[in-house]
Amino acid sequence: MSDRSSTAPNSGDTPAELLASVTALQRRTRAVRNAYWLPLLLFGLLMAAAAPLYVESVDPLAMRGGQDNPALTGLGGDFLERSATLGWYWLAALIGGYLLSLWWYRWHGVRVGVQTPARPYVIAGIVGTIVGLVLPIVLRYLLLNTATAVSSATSWVTTPLLGISDRGMFPHLVIAVGLLVLARLERSRGLTVVAAVYAAAVVLVNIYFQTANFEPGDLNRYSLLLAALLPAPILLVGGGIALLNTIKRSA
Amino acid sequence: MSSNDEAVGAGNRGHPTNGLSDTVHQRNRLGILTIAAEAERVEVAYLRDALELTAGNLSRHLAVLEEADLIQIERGYHGRRPKTWIRITEQGQAALAAEINALRELLRRHQEFRAAT
Numbered sequence: 197m198s199d200r201s202s203t204a205p206n207s208g209d210t211p212a213e214l215l216a217s218v219t220a221l222q223r224r225t226r227a228v229r230n231a232y233w234l235p236l237l238l239f240g241l242l243m244a245a246a247a248p249l250y251v252e253s254v255d256p257l258a259m260r261g262g263q264d265n266p267a268l269t270g271l272g273g274d275f276l277e278r279s280a281t282l283g284w285y286w287l288a289a290l291i292g293g294y295l296l297s298l299w300w301y302r303w304h305g306v307r308v309g310v311q312t313p314a315r316p317y318v319i320a321g322i323v324g325t326i327v328g329l330v331l332p333i334v335l336r337y338l339l340l341n342t343a344t345a346v347s348s349a350t351s352w353v354t355t356p357l358l359g360i361s362d363r364g365m366f367p368h369l370v371i372a373v374g375l376l377v378l379a380r381l382e383r384s385r386g387l388t389v390v391a392a393v394y395a396a397a398v399v400l401v402n403i404y405f406q407t408a409n410f411e412p413g414d415l416n417r418y419s420l421l422l423a424a425l426l427p428a429p430i431l432l433v434g435g436g437i438a439l440l441n442t443i444k445r446s447a
Numbered sequence: 448m449s450s451n452d453e454a455v456g457a458g459n460r461g462h463p464t465n466g467l468s469d470t471v472h473q474r475n476r477l478g479i480l481t482i483a484a485e486a487e488r489v490e491v492a493y494l495r496d497a498l499e500l501t502a503g504n505l506s507r508h509l510a511v512l513e514e515a516d517l518i519q520i521e522r523g524y525h526g527r528r529p530k531t532w533i534r535i536t537e538q539g540q541a542a543l544a545a546e547i548n549a550l551r552e553l554l555r556r557h558q559e560f561r562a563a564t
Contacts, residue, residue, distance in 0.1 A: 211554040309493030
């Protein structure tokens with residue numbers, strides 16, 4: 197045989213050597229294929245860019261609510277002064293972000309010759325975005341327009357979810373779900389860790405807001421900004437490290 | 448038995464060497480399937496570089512795997528440049544898993560034998 201192979205597994209090797217060769221090939225291919233630094237940095241930056249929309253012009257006396265915003269701005273919640281603008285922003289940012297990620301994975305795959313199946317990640321993101329638009333309507337209906345028995349029985353899940361949505365933090369959850377799906381597709385431990393830490397941060401921030409018994413005056417004009425911005429550095433640092441590793445590998 | 452059956456079906460009969468398929472066990476074809484299983488699809492040029500194969504050799508191995516329905520070959524263009532992509536089939540995934548399981552089982556028996564002697 198005229199093969200000049202030194203990297204392929206060798207049939208003459210022991211099973212242990214063969215399995216080691218297979219593992220090495222898997223690792224090498226995965227390293228070339230992994231391109232998650234861009235979605236991490238992209239969504240981290242989109243989150244940071246949304247910061248001004250989470251700032252109130254004055255200290256709120258109590259949680260705002262009951263704004264009559266268009267249904268398409270549902271991602272911006274109901275508690276913020278600029279909820280409608282925030283809703284339009286996140287609608288465009290999430291759809292644009294996921295489509296840009298899909299283009300990025302296609303381009304990267306053609307460039308390196310190994311393609312990641314990114315479509316399920318984009319589908320998860322777009323479905324999450326649609327859920328983010330529909331969910332507040334459904335949750336409000338369950339809480340306010342159903343029999344007391346139904347609203348009481350479901351309030352343990354509807355109230356916290358509506359809280360996340362009203363604070364304009366449902367997009368953060370959509371991003372978390374998308375990243376967890378992407379981590380599975382990328383088969384990357386690094387991305388799994390970043391996605392899990394990020395998801396935990398989003399959940400913990402919202403648990404804090406849900407369980408803290410805020411009195412009027414406890415919240416200032418930056419309170420919801422801090423909540424919304426806290427998880428962003430996790431994505432930016434994770435994406436930055438992944439980018440540095442990619443540059444190091446290709447150097 | 449067809450080459451396809453031979454590639455995917457010999458999994459769990461008797462001694463683990465029975466789980467090794469000639470189609471899959473060949474070192475370059477095992478390498479091709481391993482790489483293809485890591486991606487949605489993989490370009491022929493990447494396989495050639497990663498496995499350090501000549502174009503002719505790679506082409507022969509791909510033909511064997513395609514014949515056994517373990518991979519699909521997609522020919523197309525990216526701009527004006529022709530590109531050939533390889534996609535592993537479900538049978539290919541199953542054959543690779545069977546091969547790796549057989550190797551693990553062989554390794555386990557080998558270690559047990561060494562520990563006993």
